[in-house]
Amino acid sequence: MNFGLSDEQGLLQDAIRGFLEGQTPLDSIRKFAADGNGLQASIWQGLIDLGATGVIIPEQFGGSDLGMFDATVIMEAIGRTVAPVPYLSTAVLAPIALLGSGSDAQQQDGLNKISAGDVTFGVGLTEATGVRRDAGLTLTGTKLSGKALFVMDGLKADQLILAVGSDTLVSVSATAAGLTRNRLNVSDKTRGIAEVLLDHVDCELIGAAGSATQTIEKMIDAGRIGLAAESFGAAEILFYRARDYALERNQFERPIGSFQSIKHLCAEMIADLEPCRSLIWYAAYAYDELPEEASLMACHAKANTQEVAKMVARSATEIHGGMGFTDLMGLHYWLKRIELNRQLLGGPEATREAAAKLQGLVA
Amino acid sequence: MDLTFSQEHQDFRKQVQGFLEEHKGTAPNMKAVNGTSSAPTPSVKRWQHILIENGYTARTIPKEYGGYGGEADLIKGLIIQEEFIAADVSTGLTGQGISMLVPTLLELGTEEQKRKWISATIRGDVVWCQGYSEPGAGSDLASLKTKAVIEGDQFVINGQKIWTSSAHFSDMCFILVRTEPDAPKHHGISYLLMPMTTQGIEVRPLVTITGDAMFNEMFLTDVKIGSDQLVGERGKGWMVANATLKHERGMIGNPAQTEANLNALIKLMKAETCDGIRAVDMPVFRDRLMRLQGRLLGLKLHSLRLLSDDLNGKAPDHGGLIVKYSTAYLNHELYSLGVDVMGELGTLYGGDAYQSELDWQKMFLGSFSSIIGGGTAQIQKNVISERGLGMPREPRVTMGAKGWAMM
Ligand SMILES: Cc1cc2nc3c(=O)[nH]c(=O)nc-3n(C[C@H](O)[C@H](O)[C@H](O)COP(=O)(O)OP(=O)(O)OC[C@H]3O[C@@H](n4cnc5c(N)ncnc54)[C@H](O)[C@@H]3O)c2cc1C
Numbered sequence: 158m159n160f161g162l163s164d165e166q167g168l169l170q171d172a173i174r175g176f177l178e179g180q181t182p183l184d185s186i187r188k189f190a191a192d193g194n195g196l197q198a199s200i201w202q203g204l205i206d207l208g209a210t211g212v213i214i215p216e217q218f219g220g221s222d223l224g225m226f227d228a229t230v231i232m233e234a235i236g237r238t239v240a241p242v243p244y245l246s247t248a249v250l251a252p253i254a255l256l257g258s259g260s261d262a263q264q265q266d267g268l269n270k271i272s273a274g275d276v277t278f279g280v281g282l283t284e285a286t287g288v289r290r291d292a293g294l295t296l297t298g299t300k301l302s303g304k305a306l307f308v309m310d311g312l313k314a315d316q317l318i319l320a321v322g323s324d325t326l327v328s329v330s331a332t333a334a335g336l337t338r339n340r341l342n343v344s345d346k347t348r349g350i351a352e353v354l355l356d357h358v359d360c361e362l363i364g365a366a367g368s369a370t371q372t373i374e375k376m377i378d379a380g381r382i383g384l385a386a387e388s389f390g391a392a393e394i395l396f397y398r399a400r401d402y403a404l405e406r407n408q409f410e411r412p413i414g415s416f417q418s419i420k421h422l423c424a425e426m427i428a429d430l431e432p433c434r435s436l437i438w439y440a441a442y443a444y445d446e447l448p449e450e451a452s453l454m455a456c457h458a459k460a461n462t463q464e465v466a467k468m469v470a471r472s473a474t475e476i477h478g479g480m481g482f483t484d485l486m487g488l489h490y491w492l493k494r495i496e497l498n499r500q501l502l503g504g505p506e507a508t509r510e511a512a513a514k515l516q517g518l519v520a
Numbered sequence: 521m522d523l524t525f526s527q528e529h530q531d532f533r534k535q536v537q538g539f540l541e542e543h544k545g546t547a548p549n550m551k552a553v554n555g556t557s558s559a560p561t562p563s564v565k566r567w568q569h570i571l572i573e574n575g576y577t578a579r580t581i582p583k584e585y586g587g588y589g590g591e592a593d594l595i596k597g598l599i600i601q602e603e604f605i606a607a608d609v610s611t612g613l614t615g616q617g618i619s620m621l622v623p624t625l626l627e628l629g630t631e632e633q634k635r636k637w638i639s640a641t642i643r644g645d646v647v648w649c650q651g652y653s654e655p656g657a658g659s660d661l662a663s664l665k666t667k668a669v670i671e672g673d674q675f676v677i678n679g680q681k682i683w684t685s686s687a688h689f690s691d692m693c694f695i696l697v698r699t700e701p702d703a704p705k706h707h708g709i710s711y712l713l714m715p716m717t718t719q720g721i722e723v724r725p726l727v728t729i730t731g732d733a734m735f736n737e738m739f740l741t742d743v744k745i746g747s748d749q750l751v752g753e754r755g756k757g758w759m760v761a762n763a764t765l766k767h768e769r770g771m772i773g774n775p776a777q778t779e780a781n782l783n784a785l786i787k788l789m790k791a792e793t794c795d796g797i798r799a800v801d802m803p804v805f806r807d808r809l810m811r812l813q814g815r816l817l818g819l820k821l822h823s824l825r826l827l828s829d830d831l832n833g834k835a836p837d838h839g840g841l842i843v844k845y846s847t848a849y850l851n852h853e854l855y856s857l858g859v860d861v862m863g864e865l866g867t868l869y870g871g872d873a874y875q876s877e878l879d880w881q882k883m884f885l886g887s888f889s890s891i892i893g894g895g896t897a898q899i900q901k902n903v904i905s906e907r908g909l910g911m912p913r914e915p916r917v918t919m920g921a922k923g924w925a926m927m
Contacts, residue, residue, distance in 0.1 A: 158595060159522045160821075160828035166521065226521050400909055415912040420905035421898070428842040428904060432818030435825045439817075442521045454817070461814035509810035510803070518786070518809075520801050 160438070162230065169223075170230045176203050177238040183487045186347065189241045190490065193340065195349025196277065196313040197241045204231075205274030210248040215256075218264065219272030224445040225249075225379055229386040229437060236390025239490045241347040243277045243310030245383045246318075250309075250376045251278035254318050254326055257372030258364030263328075278318055279311025279331070279351065282380070285323040285373050286503045294321045294355065301327055301360040305353040309380075309501060312340055312349030318363065319353070324370040326363040333358045345493035377502055378452050381459035382440045384498040389433050391491040391498075392466035396426050398488065399473035406478075413476070422472045429465040436461060456512035460505040466495045525595065533599045539574060540607040547609045557732060559689045560613060560644040568612050568644050576600050577612035578642045581622070586639025594831050598824075605776050616685065617641045617648030621694050624763050628752045633713070637692075649687040651695030651714070651738060652761065654680060659899050661696075662705045662758060666740060668697040668712065674744045675699075675712060677720075681738040683893075687723045688736055690716050700755045711757035713749040720744070730885045731870060775820040775843070778851055781883075782816055785809065785858050788876055792861050799861040808857050815850055819843070838908025845900035848890040855884035 162170060180200045189197050204210065212227045214220025228249050235244055248271065255267045270276040283292055283306050294303035305311075305319050317329050329336060335356040343350050363369065400423050403414030413419050440454035470492040474481035481488055503511065513519050525533070548567050560568070571577040572588055579597065581587020590596070604611045622641055625634050640646040657664040666679025677697055687693065693714045700708030716723075720743040725733035752760040789799040789809060799805045826839050858880035859866035865874050869881040891897050905911040916927040 158525065158828060159832060160825045161521060161832075161834075163521065400911070404911065411915070412912060415914055417902070417914055420909075420911050420914075421901040423909055423911065424842075424845075424901035424904035427838060427909065428846050428901075431839050431842055432815070432822040432846070435821035436814070436818040438521060438825075439523075439821045442523060446523070457810075457814040457817050460810070461818055464811075506807060509807050509814070512810050512813070513800075513806050518790075518800050518806060520798075 160435070166227060166230055169227060170234065172207055173204070173209060173231050173234040174237065176207060177234050177240050181238040181240055186239060186487060186490055187484075190346035192241075193346045193349075194313050195241050195310060195347060196243055200240055201242050201277075202274065204242060204244065209244070210274055211272035213249060214252050214268050214272050218268035220252075220268065224441075225382065226438070226441040226445055228379075229382060229441040232383040232386040233390035233437075236387035236392075236491075236494060237394050239347050239391065239494050241349075243279065243314055243349065245380060245387075246280040246310035246314065247271060247276070247278040249379050249383050250280040250282075251316075251318055253376050253379055254280075254328075254363055254369075254372060257375055258326055258369045260364075263361070263363060267328075276316055277310070277314045278316050279308045279314035279349075279353075280376070280380075281305035281308035281311060281317065281319045281353065282373065282377060282502065283307045283320075285320045286377060287507060294319060296321045296325060296327065296360075296362075296366060299360055299362065300357045301329060301355045302357055303355055305355070307341065307501070308338070308351045308353050310349055311338060311351035311353060314349075317353060320369075320373050321366075323373055324367045326369040326372060327360040328363055329355070329358055329360040333360075335359075343493075343497055345490075345497040347490060347494065348497060350497075374452065378444060378455040380502045381455040381508065382437065382444060384501055385433070385440070385455075385458040385462040386437050388466040388495045388498045389430070389437055389462050391494045392430060392433075392462075392469040395473035395488060395491050396423075396430060396469050398486075399423065399426070399476040402477055402480075419476060422476060426469045426472055430469060433458070433462040433465050453512055453515045456508040456515065459503070460508040460512070463495070463499040463505050467499060470495050525599075529595050529599060532596055533603065536576070536600055536603045539576070540603060540609055543570065544607055544609055549610075557689070557734065559647050564613070565644040567610070568642075571612040572642065576604070578618075581626070581638065581642060585626075585634050586642055594827050598827060601776050605780050608780070613642075613644050615647065616650045616694075617646065617692070620650065621648050624694075624751065624760060627763055628760055632748075633751065637713070646692055647686065647690045649684050649690040649693045649716070651681045651684055651687075651693045653683045655682050658683075659896060661761075662709065664696055664698060664709065666695075666697050667701060668699050668710065670699075670747065671744075673747045675710075675747060675749070677712075677714070677740045677743040677745070679740050681740070683726075683735050684723075684738045685735045687716065687738050688725055688733070692716060693738075694751070696757055696761055699757075703755060706758045707755055709757035709761070710754050711751045711760040712745060713751065714743065714745050718743050718745060729888060730882055775816065775823050775847055778816055778847055778854065779820060781851065781854055782813060784878055785812075785854060785861075788858060788878070788880075789861055792876065794863060805857070805861055808860075812850065812854050812857065815846075816854075819846055819850065838904060841900070841904045841908045844890075844894065845897055845904065848887070848897060852884070852887040852891060855880055855887050859884050 208221055209231050211220030212223045213225060215222045252268060252271060255264050289306055292304050292306040294301060294305060308317060311317055314331055317331055319327055321327060335358040337354040338351045341350045341352050403419050404412050406413050436458045440458035443450040443454045474488055477486055477488060480486050548564050575588035575590050578587040579590045580592050583589035618641060622638055625638055652661055654664050654666060668675040668677045693716055695712050695714050696709055697712060698708050699710040720741045722739040724737045726735055726737055727733050792799045862880060866880055868875045906913060917924050918927050
């Protein structure tokens with residue numbers, strides 16, 4: 158029994174963290190945010206070179222056939238560095254869609270390209286996790302019309318995977334005739350979130366119409382676990398920056414970290430954070446090994462981590478005083494990543510309600 | 521990450537399940553086993569003996585001290601705990617003697633002390649209380665004043681203890697006394713074993729928030745005990761006491777128990793109705809329940825992570841320091857939800873026809889005990905930040921002629 162990273166997973170973590178940390182000094186993050194693409198080519202290429210896009214893809218399609226747990230390790234590293242990469246959609250959700258419902262030809266083509274880093278995906282599941290305003294898609298034959306909102310990583314992706322209702326998956330080229338995508342001006346400028354408008358656009362079904370319910374559920378589970386891991390990574394960085402700042406900054410002739418109110422904020426943050434790590438690890442492990450527990454664990458991992466991460470972001474910002482409110486420290490990039498993740502694929506209230514449903518507690 | 525159990529452990533789990541199947545009917549009720557108002561009854565002791573014989577409690581305590589003499593196997597410990605909780609069967613006596621004194625004696629006691637006390641304690645024949653806190657020494661325990669002087673081959677103890685749980689029915693007390701009044705405060709303390717029948721001990725019950733008299737004041741006047749009742753060295757009692765406190769923190773923060781409480785809460789919420797609507801069908805209550813479940817799962821898995829780290833020889837970090845703190849508040853909120861779900865009926869208390877199977881009000885009131893006892897939550901946060909996160913202690917202050925001043 159080992160509740161934690163295996164030696165290989167530890168090496169993977171070191172490699173990914175080491176690479177991403179080198180690529181994301183604060184000045185660079187500012188530039189990425191100013192570009193607002195959510196996709197920084199050299200970082201993305203570096204992840205491809207490290208084999209990160211193939212971790213959940215079987216070897217026959219060029220992947221390394223590891224699992225969601227390993228993908229979670231990578232997502233956490235992305236959160237720690239607020240790296241602008243379409244990892245969740247391309248390397249986690251798209252493979253799950255193709256493996257779960259794709260035809261042999263779609264798998265052969267799509268999965269090999271993902272492993273090799275030849276394609277990026279955006280994914281829109283909002284219809285399956287909560288419709289806002291006039292969002293909604295209709296499918297007539299292979300023609301897709303309507304509006305997909307909050308397409309994750311969709312702004313610069315080559316290909317989009319969209320859920321039609323909660324039982325059908327389609328794939329469309331981002332450059333298809335009749336497709337328009339607009340940037341959604343979210344506060345986290347390191348992400349490329351899009352609104353996609355479709356007017357009789359040619360699409361490819363992933364599986365027959367109405368047959369993808371289970372696949373979509375798996376995508377949502379994996380997405381929730383991945384987002385939780387990303388937020389955890391971001392929160393842990395915020396926490397340690399606050400602790401370090403508290404030991405450095407002096408007021409009243411002493412480090413502010415000697416004031417008990419600051420110490421206690423730190424103690425509360427770490428006490429709430431640590432269990433999230435275990436919850437996320439377990440949820441990812443359940444996704445790979447204990448499928449009957451996966452959905453419930455994904456809900457709790459997402460809801461609990463997002464609540465804690467929000468509290469950590471608040472406390473860490475507060476501990477930095479005025480500095481916390483400025484752009485000088487850049488703390489806000491991590492805070493905004495946490496804030497966006499909180500809402501994606503269901504906020505805490507929605508995911509807790511989903512958890513209750515899974516246990517038969519909702520009449 | 522690999523959470524599979526070896527064949528040996530899978531077989532062990534089956535064996536535990538088999539045992540529970542066979543004995544479930546005859547096991548005494550959980551509450552009866554660890555009552556706070558009286559010594560263990562004969563049937564509880566019989567159950568304790570069965571558990572020891574089968575290695576389900578006192579598992580790693582050597583045979584020569586009356587234990588089962590099993591090898592240290594954290595996974596087997598985990599399996600026992602999981603299966604007993606799932607079957608709602610008591611894992612036997614806890615209490616301060618078993619949870620705190622016995623591990624301390626195993627670590628620091630003399631051979632004679634081990635032989636004399638461990639077996640009798642784990643079998644429930646000798647009940648202990650913990651004589652640490654004093655009116656002037658709570659969180660700042662090392663400022664304790666109860667003193668003991670050596671006269672011939674005896675310690676003579678004078679002073680006062682307070683909050684001494686179970687003192688009114690205990691046979692023995694492990695007590696902290698000042699033996700070196702001139703030494704710095706942490707260096708003048710000794711750890712003694714004091715028979716409660718000794719002349720000069722007066723125990724006065726203190727009624728608590730729950731209405732029970734579970735703890736006491738203890739007045740000590742010229743109490744004489746043999747000098748061989750010292751554990752560890754004279755003046756080194758602070759170190760001995762800290763070894764004990766470590767075990768107490770483990771005892772108070774047990775997420776497995778909290779899980780059983782959560783299951784009881786779910787059962788309550790499925791049964792209890794207001795305006796004909798079940799609590800579980802009210803979204804606001806349901807959301808509170810799910811929040812608590814998420815936190816509980818986090819803590820439970822965190823404990824599993826700590827166990828795994830221990831198993832794999834990883835050095836402990838701040839992770840272990842958070843368990844008691846987090847579990848105490850989680851329990852408190854869990855019982856609060858039980859009370860809120862029952863509404864006005866939730867304030868009923870201590871036996872009323874309208875109460876549910878469990879006394880939620882009493883459990884809610886009782887939950888303050890682990891927020892305060894064994895080091896308050898605020899003190900835990902000091903410990904987490906200082907020992908866990910390397911943050912400084914706050915300076916001391918004193919009232920000078922011009923008001924408060926730093927020392
Ligand atoms: C149910 C129960 C059973 C107990 N059983 C026993 C027993 O069997 N034997 C025994 O010896 N003791 C026992 N105790 C005593 C217990 O250990 C003390 O109550 C506890 O350590 C707190 O001490 P105090 O009550 O003197 O509070 P104080 O130390 O006076 O604390 C009062 C408040 O001040 C805060 N405070 C104090 N110092 C600091 C600081 N440095 N930083 C921040 N906040 C601070 C505390 O957090 C608390 O909120 C028991 C207590 C309870 C509630």
